Amino acid sequence: MNLVFDADVSRYRSPSQKARVLTETWTAKIAYCPRCGNGTLNHFENNAPVKDFFCPACYTRYEQKSSKKDFGARVLASDYQQMMDAVRNRINPDLFLLTYDILTLSVRSFFVIPKHFFHPGIIIPRPPLRATARRAGWTGCLIQLSEIPYNGRIYIVKDGFEREKSFVLKQYHDTLFLEDQAVSARGWLLDVWNCVNQLPATFNLNDVYAFEPQLKNKYPGNMHVRDKIRQQLQILRDKNIIQFNGNGRYSKISDESISGTNG
DSSP: OOOOOOOOOOOOOHHOOOOOHHHHHHHHHHHTTTOOOOOEEEEEOOOOOTOEEOHHHHHEEEEHHHHSSSSSSEEEEEEEHHHHHHHHTOOOEEEEEEETTTTTTTTEEEEEEEEGOOGGGGGOOOOOOTTTSTTTTEEEEEGGGGGGGGGOOOEEEEETTTTOOOHHHHHHHHGGGGGGSHHHHHHHHHHHHHHHHHSEEEEEHHHHHHHHHHHHHTTTSSSSSHHHHHHHHHHOOOHTSSSEEETTTTEEEOOHHHTTTTO
């Protein structure tokens, strides 16, 4: 995989416009579909709402964000209501996040967050534009990346190195069980998954119960937080994310393709 941009494709003087053309051209020419492995991604027409690319083989749609800096806890997204409607109706695209080296004009990291890791709780509205703005009242949004388990960051390129394609495809497919979860229920499952990710390789039920205060604070209307925790652990167990060892003891299933390490 060639990680160097084609500098000849952009004639823009604006740094942001130049970066957009360079990174999107690279994705269209070099990247593959991490869901089905197809080697071609097609570009949507300019300004298509909440999507940039699609796979002509499996029709998975992708939106891309690019940055010369590492992505932080949040990433800027598009129209808030449009994004919320897309997530609730399961028509939001997968999200490509690409970071690049401005000096070498090359890809440093390129990963996908599959659409099934999205739920309304991670879409944060921004303040509406002021009355004096051209689009007065328009409300953008942020995607809370920190709420997504690291298992949902599926690297195609990491630290300047391409990952084994088979690992990428397996890691993606190991998360597809989330498509069967109701969008409204994904928040709980992903929150408990995040809690598990903070624990050692082997842990017990009480270790997960230690997160009860923060979960109760996040879901103040739920009076049965421990029951909910056990329910989510059972799903993670059934989907081979963790293993139940009896007597309230669990262990994480070690898998290079799940952990997100390089192949």
